[in-house]
Amino acid sequence: MSLSLKNFVQLENFGHSLRAPSYCFRPTRAEEIFDTFCLAEKMGLTVTARGAGKSYNDAALNGGGIVLDLSAMNQILAWDSASGVVRCEPGVTLEQLWQCVEPDGWWPPVVSGTMKTTLGGCLGANIHGKNNFKRGTIGEHVLEFAAMLPTGKTVTCSPEENADLFYALIGGLGMLGIFLSITMQMKRVESGLLEVHAWPAHDLHEHLSLLLENAPSYDYIVGWLDSTHGGRSLGRGQIHAANYVHGGEDPNPQQTMRLDNQVLPPRIFGVFPKSILHYFMGPFMINLGAWGVNTAKYVASLRRHTFRQSHAAFHFLLDYVPNWELSYGRSGLIQYQSFLPKETAQETWRAMLSMSIKRGLPSYLGVTKRHRPDKFLLSHAVDGFSLALDFKVTDGRRAKLSQMLQEFDRLVLQAGGRFYFAKNSETTAETTRAFLGEETISKFKELKKRCDPDHLLESDLFRRVFG
Amino acid sequence: MSNYPKPVTATPLNPRRRGIIIGASDGIGAALARRLAREGYILALLARRPDKLDLVCDEINRTTAEQRASAYVHDVIEVEKVPELLRRIVADLGGLDLVVFVAGVNYPPGGLEKYNFGNDRAMIEVNLIGALAWLNPVAEMFQSAQAGQIVGIGSVAGDRGRVGNPGYNTSKAGLATYLEALRNRLTRRGVHVLTVKPGFVQTEMVKAAQGPTPFLITPEKAADDIWKAIQKRKQTIYTPSIWRWIMLAIQHTPSFIFRKLSF
Incomplete structure (x- = not known):
């Protein structure tokens, strides 16, 4: 195994907002992974594992180093x-x-x-x-x-x-x-279907209350939040809550569990191919366009209704429009997701959302979820909610957006919130120390020393948040 | 090997272009380093003389209040060290977007009847072989990544073989032809190659010039022109631009006249 410049390829994050060239290897066996470690050590380079490259940030990037593409x-x-x-x-x-x-x-x-x-x-x-x-x-x-x-x-x-x-x-x-x-x-599962309930939320308070109160009685719950609209109805949106359909409720479970009932339709209205849809979405990816789309979606969501949907259709919303992320244009998008305790979420997000609207930097898509803590060392979870906001990146916006996200970070930290390493691209080492705590970080670094004494495993993300 | 701390990491909202300048301790190289650093570039600066190089780096890092420039001591005639050093630098920078080859020496033979093979060889080794040693692996890297910009500093002296300094003329003509060949190879791979042909620039090298030095410019002016050409992805520029017209005339001067001239 040797380091050839032919392996030197330009890799990107999911949002197409960050590029880093690396020596890319695609092992098929465990031995090849070990060979890569040996090579990295010999060359004085670091190694990062990469799967599908669907992270919004630099988790699977290692500029100038080696990337192990495990696909x-x-x-x-x-x-x-x-x-x-x-x-x-x-x-x-x-x-x-x-x-x-x-x-x-x-x-x-x-x-x-x-x-x-x-x-x-x-x-x-x-x-x-x-x-x-x-x-x-x-x-x-x-x-x-x-x-x-x-x-x-x-x-x-x-x-x-x-x-x-x-x-x-x-x-x-x-x-x-x-x-x-x-x-x-x-x-x-006893059926290939989920029973989905959709109901509107008229403001942020109602939005979070609906998530909080309904979560216990459903298997899944998710909110869409109109992040382009401020004022009294700031935080308005739609809640989707779903339950598994049980045996007796589905007349033909064998049928609904078949794969051909789980596919996402390739065309809209049976005629329009979705693979080219992102070209038509591009022009809407400006503040006015996003406001229009969000408002139209909100109006459509005012009708409470219940319907049945396949698992795949309910879960994989991001796959509905192939390459949707390309519609954000040349500089791509970033996602900012914050996790907040249920007590402080409303007040903090109210401040964040109104700040983004006031500064002319609204998020074009907002998604809320209900969370609970877990036992993992680098956990992002809290007993509360998360809000994921997609922001379009342009040359003119970078400085303003960066400034705003720093203020967001401060608000989230003050409110006892946390961040998710697969999403946020701007989290600094300082912020990471603040939300993970010194103890967790030193525990992680101790394990790192034990597992990886020569510091072979490093990504751009690692250098950013633990550097 | 650089003893500098790791440069800042790039993020989507704070993207960094990363560049290498070979021959950055003074003159055009140092001026371009200051200019690119001001534009936000993260730079690896290479030169033979560590003290002068450190001064440039320190000045950049002080004025930008950020770790933007790192020094790597290197002599381009040590061609066997290039691949390893390039790999090291790309890993340190976290990628590579731009490589500028500025390193060059000029040893005039000291008279119209004099010849000095040792000096001519040294000029070819630095100005031409050094460029090949660096830009070959860089080109391979860029063509594989399908992106990148290469800048080579030629000279108006490369446009015509003249009586004063045959060795220097040859090295710069060779460099210009090499850069043109790279451009023809790499444009189709999304890689930009720029040839810069400066006239007289206020550097140590200009002291080697015999006779008058018309249209003398500062290295800062040259760096400005180069930065604009990098942005506009120009193919060949003269700096200052008046040399384009002068060289056009000189290139088209018939040989029977040119042979009788003594400049």
Whole structure:
């Protein structure tokens, strides 16, 4: 194995707002991962694991260093349809996973908003879904995993065995080791459908109250927030809450669980191909256009209704419009997600949202979720809510946006909030120390020293938040 | 190896372009370093003389109040060290967007009848072989990444073989042809190659000039012109621009006249 300039490629984040060239290797076997570590050590370079590259920030970028693209290690090694236990290589995508387990009456217990993400990436970020308040993060459903440490040692971890590594590698941003195989418990489903209830929220108070009060009686809950509208109805939006459809309620579960009932339609109204839709969305990605789209969506959401939807259609909203992120233009987008305790969320987000509208920097898409804490070392979770805001990046906006997000960070820290390493791209080392606490960071660094004494695993994200 | 702390990391809202300047301790290289740093570039500055190089770096980091320039001591005639150093720098910078080859020496033979092979060889080794050693791997990197900008500092002296300094003329003509070839190879890969042909610039090198030095400019003026050309992705520029017309006339002067001239 050698370092060839032919491997030197330009990599991007999901939002196309950051580029970093790296020497990219695509291993198919564990030995090749070890070879890469040896090469990195010889060359004095660092290594970052990359899955599908769907992170909004620099989690899978390593400018000038080595990137291990694990997407070719994508075999589902074992699937037991009786117990619902699956063992996968790290490059297996959520798409592969649900398509494997769903026809047998199972569903991944936690999924992201896109199905293109890999399991290794999902574990590295310890992702959550719309059921975080009930089922926690994806890590809570991992029975066991094997990981290769940069020393070449392979460790097996579970909540019982090597527990400290288990709770640190999951959510550890790939900075302690590389997942080789992941054993997970799937969730039994009796139908391929979810029963979805949609109702409007007229302001931020109602929005958060609806999330808080309804969460216990639903399997999933998520809010869309009109982040372009201020004033008295600031925080207005729509809540979607869903329950699994149980056996007796679905007349033909065998039918609804078939894969052809789970596909996202490739066309709108049966005629318009969605693959080119992002070109037409581009012109709306300005303040006025986004205001128009959000307002229209809000008006449409005023009707309370209940409907049934396939799992895939409910979960993978980000896959509805392929390449939607390209509609944000040349400089792409960033996402700012803050996690706040339920007591302080309303006041803090009111300040943040009105600040963004007043400064002419509204987010074009806002999404809220209900959360609960978890046991993982680098956890982003709180007993409260999260608000994810997508911001368009342009040359003229960068300085103003950067200034505003720094003020957001201060507000979130004051309110006892936390941040998510897979999303925010501007979080500084100082902010990270403030929300994780010195103790957690020194614990993580201790584990880092133990697993990776030569500091081979480093990403741009690691240097930014722990540098 | 640089002893400087790691430069600031780039984020979507604070994107950083990253550049290498080979030959940055004074003259055009140092002026361009100051200019690019002011534009937000993160720079690796290379030169033979550590003390002068450190002065440039320190000044940049002081005025920008940020770790924007790091020094790497390097002599371009040590061609075997280039690949490793390039790899090290790209890792330190966290990527690479721009490489400027400024390093150059000028040793006039000291008279119209004099020849000095040692000096001519030294000029070819620094001005031309040094450029090949650096820009070949850079070109390969950029063509693979499908992005990047390469700038080479040629000279008006490369446009015509003249009586005064055949070795220098040859080195700069060779460099210009090499850059043109790179441009023809790399434009299709999204890589921009700029050839800069300065006239007389107030640097140490201008002391080597025999006779008058018309249209003398400061290195800062040259750096300004180069920065504009980088932004506009120009192919070849003369600095100051009047040299374009002068050289046009000189290039088209018939040989039977040119042979009789003594400049």
